[in-house]
Amino acid sequence: MTPHLGQLFELRVVKTDNSEEVGRFTLPQILVPNFKVFIPGFDLNNNYNIDFYADHNGNGSYNAPPVDHAWRLTFNSSTGDWTENFSHNTNFTDIQWPGATSVAGNQLQLVNFSLDQNYPNPFNPTTKISWQSPVSSWQTLKVYDILGNEVATLVDEEKPAGSYEVVFDASSLSSGNYFYKLSAGGLNFTRKMTLIK
DSSP states (O other), rough: OOOGGTTTEEEOOOOOTOOEEEEEESSSSSSSSSSSOOOOOOOOOOOEEEEEEEEETOSOOTTTTTTSSEEEEEOOOOOOOOOOOOOOOSOOOOOOOOOOOEEETTTEEEOOOEEEOBBBBSSSSSSEEEEEEEOEEEEEEEEEEETOOOOEEEEEEOOOEEEEEEEETTTSSSEEEEEEEEEEEEEEEEEEEEEOO
C-alpha cells in the first residue's frame, strides 16, 4: 500500500448471499506499506466479499474509483480461518461503500452503526471504547486476544439508538494486541487495540 501512506484505509467483510456485514476495520492513516487486518466471526461454508479502499483524495470518505482506490476480493470460508495476501494494483472496483452519517439542518443524524478507535491507544491498563447506533437493537461488545479467544464481554444488552462509551480495564491481561468487536443490528465491527504494561 506504499502509494497510500498517510491516507485513511477502511475494510469490511460482507456475506455475498445476504449482504450481511461480518466485520469492519478502519485505519485513520496508513503508516507502513505492509500491515495485517484481523476480522473474527466467519461462518463455515459461506461466500464473502472483502471490500476495502484508500482515501486517495483525502476527503475523509469513500468516493468511487478513480477518485479513491478501492478493491474487492472474494473467498469461501470452507476451512474456517482465511488469509488473503494483497499487493497494490490498479484493478479498482466501485465497492459502493455505505456512508456513516448524514446532516439534516443543523442536526447530525446517525444513519449507520459505527465503532470508534479506542482512546488512548496504546493503553495501560484502561481505555475508552465508543460507538454509535442509529436504531434500537441488541448489542454486544466483546474483546478477543490475538488468537481469537474471547477475553471480556463489555456489553450484552438491548440498547436504544444513541452514542455509547465504555471503559475497558485490562489489568488482568498481558501486554499485546487485542481486538474488540461490536455486534449490533445484524452488523459486526472490529478494531485493534494495544495494551502496553
